[in-house]
Amino acid sequence: MVPEYELLDIQGLDVSFRQEHRTTAHALRSVDLILSSGETHALVGESGSGKTVTATCIMGLLPTPPATVNRGQVFFKGKNLLSLSENEKRRLRGKEIGMIFQEPGKYLNPAYKIGEQIIETLMLHLKMNRSSAIKRALELLSLVGFNKNKRILNSYPHELSGGMKQRAMIAMAICCRPSLLIADEPTTALDVTLQLQILNLIHRLKDQFSIGVLFISHDLGVVKEIADKISVIYAGKIIESTTTNQLFENPRHPYTRLLMLSIPDATKRGSRLRSIPGAVPDAEHIPSGCSFHPRCPLAEPDCRKSIPPTKTYGDNHTAACFLIGKKWIDLST
16 A cells, blocks of 8 residues: 655754854754645745745755754655755756746846746656657746747747746746645735736646645735645744634734734725834844744743744644733734
């Protein structure tokens, strides 16, 4: 009998960066995350929380040195990615695991046409001949919203707009029909109309090919409509995780609640946007105790002394906070 595995299972991932003449930066602190096939799991937090480092570990692109994986495992279809050789990682990247990067202009090679970059991937991973790869590249570009002519195929990245570059990168990321797609802030540099188009495209492709999507974002408002589950990360540690419906109906952690209050409300035009005071701590100087306590309006003495353990509340709703069940103060005022 073939054992059943989750598509992606991150267990206790702990990563630090060491730079010469500087203190150690603790980027990830025992991160746990599970993603099933055909599911969208959003990893949400402010800049500097550890979202992209998590994605980099999965892709096998973590620079070592200066990075060190202190503890933990990253299982993909039951195989620990951290134990693979570089050649084994290369065979998985692009074929089994695709990634949409935050700024496609930085990752599309300016010296090669869009078509060549897709064709090369198809010939490398799927062993297609050139004519078959060209045909497949045109199908992929059509799938992400381009016309079936060869204009985009023969265009260089600098000839495309931001939204067109993002769609071209999505075509590259899904060209081998990967089981896992990592979308790292794929809508950040786009206007609202293009954001909606890209979100709908990723959602449609996920359903069409039963892809598991790890969607990385700083905005709970963006992921609310597309994510099945959400994990909130802060200073390298996941502090709350549950289904999207449960998170929005009953957020447990004060940080999650404050993130929700910072979502712009179209019904309150002209009102001042809420913000969370302070900033995410530098990975080199994470506070003692709960890392959120310097910014938390509910913090108590225990929050400054000890790291709160992650506990389960209800059906698969986990959170790490001493204040859960002790106080519920309206943070909206």
